[in-house]
Amino acid sequence: MREGAKALFPNYGSRYNLAFVKGEGSRLWDENGKQYLDLMSGIAVTNLGHVPKQVADRLKEQIDQIWHTSNLFHIPNQEKLAQLLTDNSCGDAVFFGNSGAEANEAAIKLARRYFNKVLGKPEQYEIISFQQSFHGRTLATLTATGQDKVKEGFAPLPIGFAYAPYNDAEALEQAITPQTCAIMLEMVQGEGGVNRANPEFIKQVVALCEQHGLLLIVDEIQTGVGRTGKLFAYEHYGIEPDIFTLAKGLGSGMPIGAMVGKEKLREAFSAGSHGSTFGGNYLSTAAGVATLETILEGKLSERAAEMGDYIVSELSKQLADNPLVSEVRGLGLLIGIECTQPVADLITTLQEHAVLVISAGPNVIRLAPSLLITKEEVDEGLAVICSVLGKHAQQAQAATAVQ
Template structure:
């Protein structure tokens, strides 16, 4: 093997995928209820995305950001038209988007400290690793950057105690994904938003996993009635092609002028073609209504069939983002579901995470919920 072993890879070698189905090299088919960790929101090889990418492949692949790439402006306009943001910086991943957000906040305010939260996850670069509130991500890498302090999620008093004259921003996920699928309390987020306004602190919302229709709205912050100064996107934005975006309000645009920040591959035309097709699909009322309806059906099935099981502690759900908290480790459940032909994820040691494609059917939900019930009962 020539690859670094940075992943504990499961015993599946993928041959092809389409829609909600992944097929391995032995011909076994799997229902994908992880969506590539919340990436292929429109399903594998979505026809509209594939057509857009193929069209762009026949035009041009890269010219660098020294020149105008019109499709970048088209995608940026789609994002800003449907959000509270005004300007977009394109990059290649969620970690890069969060790096850009941190840099922008520090440059705009002239301050150095960013408050994040315990159990948060923001990436694995040095800044985003330091921003992440989980020690396991940092083990072995020596001293972290000193610009981050960690408050307790859903505890406004904890946040207030961390604020001082050096606080540039508060950075959070409105639903902590890797931390266990933990939704923010509505009152807590309102209080954080007010605190930011009162103390002239920027509010950064990490929408890497929660954005692009995953929760039944375009962006998860919409559920809470708050307006971030900056928010970040990736994962579902490209439906499988690598793309990230940092979005900010117009009053901060001056801080990111020529030479202030850059990315060689950021806004790559192929990735932009995918993102354009994604936004044109997801940013419609009809599509989001379908997501809400299928999410309601999934919730009903989980409450009826999974919640009563003794192994299960709690089900946490926002749209198509589900955490099934259990009383014991879930690794055996993941392996048994894999054996039965279903991809599921974990979020920590004792939470099963379901991130099905937003185009999943009721029949597929019934199949997975039935297999999940059978698997948990067998334990």
């Protein structure tokens, strides 16, 4: 065990035996100087690559000026980032927290309080989410998550959540009750297996929200900030959610979360209704402003769309005859390779070949590279992935033949 590791709770299980000391672009270097190609971006966080100059320069400038006051005072960076978000989205008002879980917690609270305090309907407090979804690790957000494994041992869980099968509008309609206030979903279920929402399903979700007077909450924690080929994934579907949430890619690795809502919801978050000591602080919002400006000015969402199409096309061709691979799917630079067996060993083997990827459920290899990854780096990574999957398929066939 590494020195100091015993001082940590073991909630992350057996970590990979790697520790990185330097990052630049799509490359990482470990303690021994070995270089890796990063195709996971800290789980879709470092959208501009590691230590992007635009963000680093803004942070260096800010760190010599001021770090923290309080949300009792105006914070210019916070206001600038909020304006950037509302100017480039369907939202009108922003709340800043420190993480995706906090952003989703704020969304849940806002939906309930809107029905309770603004509409005068306290009996409507239930939120419907979807099986295989992931919304966070707080008690409310893990309860909203449609995966039992994250809830184990935390009973009693908060009331007010129901679940429906993803991409099943008929089942969703049956789940709506007089207690329902909102529907919460991801346009691509990242943790659930890189599952995309069907356009017709989203059309029906919007219709059900309109029919029943419900709020639509879109969790953009993993899909937002350019990753899917649009600045926000909801844009692919031509809709406007009442609330959407951001985190991961918004700060290039600095801790930040944002909940963005429509004008009609402003009254529900009246003075004293919600808050955060560190949410929207000078450093995190400086990183957020630099990140968002870089993505907008460089049209990196469009670049992500083009590069994502290329990756899916190449993987589909190169892995077409591989019996271990059942499907390649994705949206922009959030891509899944579904396998016919658990992928944990494959991921470890890829690490040994200096390529970093992550799982999305037990049988899916997830790729979430930087929006600035080069075609040469992509080709390098795909060559390793296809080679490793090819060798594992041959080994599996040989083992079957021996039996």
